[in-house]
Every structure is written in structure tokens, then in C-alpha cells.
Amino acid sequence: DTGVxxxxxxxxxxxxQNVTFRCDPISEHNRLYWYRQxxxxxxxxxxxxxxxxxxxxxxxxxxxxxxxxxxxxxSTLEIQRTExxxxxxxxCASSAQETQYFGPGTRLLVL
Amino acid sequence: xxxVEQDPGPFNVPEGATVAFNCTYSNSASQSFFWYRQDCxxxxxxxxxxxxxxxxxxxxxxxxNRASQYISLLIRDSKLSDSATYLCVVNQAGTALIFGKxxxxxxxx
Numbered sequence: 001d002t003g004v005x006x007x008x009x010x011x012x013x014x015x016x017q018n019v020t021f022r023c024d025p026i027s028e029h030n031r032l033y034w035y036r037q038x039x040x041x042x043x044x045x046x047x048x049x050x051x052x053x054x055x056x057x058x059x060x061x062x063x064x065x066x067x068x069x070x071x072x073x074x075s076t077l078e079i080q081r082t083e084x085x086x087x088x089x090x091x092c093a094s095s096a097q098e099t100q101y102f103g104p105g106t107r108l109l110v111l
Numbered sequence: 112x113x114x115v116e117q118d119p120g121p122f123n124v125p126e127g128a129t130v131a132f133n134c135t136y137s138n139s140a141s142q143s144f145f146w147y148r149q150d151c152x153x154x155x156x157x158x159x160x161x162x163x164x165x166x167x168x169x170x171x172x173x174x175x176n177r178a179s180q181y182i183s184l185l186i187r188d189s190k191l192s193d194s195a196t197y198l199c200v201v202n203q204a205g206t207a208l209i210f211g212k213x214x215x216x217x218x219x220x
């Protein structure tokens with residue numbers, strides 16, 4: 001499968017714990033994006049990388065959210081001190097040019 | 112005002128019906144426009160890009176009116192498999208996609 005992959009697919013955690021999600025983009029794509037989707041809403045943009053450079057992070061929801069793409073390939077999204085309101089689907093997308101291709105998402109439930 | 116607004120529906124139509132979805136966007140600097148399809152508990156998938164000249168892909172026709180900041184999607188001869196949520200999407204600066212809430216379509220036999 002040469003599409004975008006995300007791990008884990010599901011994560012249940014307790015409030016206050018830290019969680020980290022991984023995204024592996026399509027191999028030749030230099031751009032990588034993170035989005036969050038809550039029930040009944042469209043995906044909401046969080047942050048964007050071009051190669052290893054994080055070019056847009058102003059829409060990260062709070063300072064508890066951070067993302068990295070250290071070698072310009074896979075990326076991680078970390079949420080520290082999770083809150084129940086962080087429960088959502090976290091989607092990763094990648095692109096070479098304009099069209100963004102999405103991974104299957106990581107569904108987070110914070111108890 | 113939300114950046115991208117869509118009627119959430121649901122639209123319930125019989126097989127074979129023609130259905131139209133509309134969407135408006137607020138930022139006149141938006142550069143590119145798309146319709147994505149999302150099945151329940153799945154990721155969004157690109158259905159088609161939208162151009163001012165209008166474009167058609169089989170039973171699907173998309174149209175953009177930049178002056179009115181309005182995007183449409185027409186589905187002809189609806190199939191059961193068309194049942195999904197249709198997301199109107201704009202791209203403002205070549206990076207972030209801005210999504211509407213989505214319009215839910217249910218096609219029944």
C-alpha cells in the first residue's frame with residue numbers, strides 16, 4: 001500500500017496523559033499536513049510541513065499540541081496533558097503539489 | 112461568518128434522482144476549490160477539483176462562481192454507492208485546506 005499511513009488507528013487514554021501519533025506520507029510527497037476532525041464537522045487544519053520545515057503552526061489548538069518532521073519523511077503529532085475535548089479524529093495528509101491525500105486517521109478518545 | 116458554509120442536509124433521495132449541493136466561501140483570495148467525499152468513519156477522498164469553466168466527471172458536475180463566491184456539485188442518476196458526506200473545500204494560500212461541515216447524502220432504493 002503506497003498511500004498515507006497513520007499509527008495507531010485508535011487510541012484510548014486517560015485525561016492528563018500524553019499521546020503521540022505517527023504519519024507516514026506518500027514517499028515522494030514533500031508536503032505534510034495535520035488536521036483534526038470532530039463529530040459533525042469538517043476537518044480543521046492544524047499544521048503543515050514542507051520537507052522538515054514547519055511552515056505553518058499558528059492553528060495548532062494550544063501549546064499542548066506540537067508536531068515534528070525531523071528528517072522530512074514521517075511526522076509525529078504530540079498532545080500533552082490530554083483533555084476530554086481533545087477526543088477527535090486526527091488526520092494526516094500529504095501532497096507533492098496541490099492535491100492532498102489523506103491517511104485513515106487516528107481516532108483518539110480521552111476518558 | 113464561517114469560511115466555508117454548506118447546508119448539512121441530510122439529503123434523502125431515491126436511486127436515479129438528480130441532487131445538487133451548494134457551498135459558499137468567505138475569502139475572496141481563495142485560490143483553488145475542491146469537493147471531497149467522506150464515507151462514515153473513513154478519511155476524506157478527493158472527488159473532483161472545481162474550475163470557473165465548470166468541469167464534469169461522469170455523473171458529477173462541479174461549478175465555481177468566483178464573483179458570488181459560490182461552488183456547486185450536481186450528481187445525476189444517483190446510485191446507492193453515492194451515499195456519503197460531501198465536503199466543500201477551498202485552498203487559500205496553497206497550503207491549508209479549509210473544509211465546510213459537509214452535506215450528507217443518503218440514496219435509497
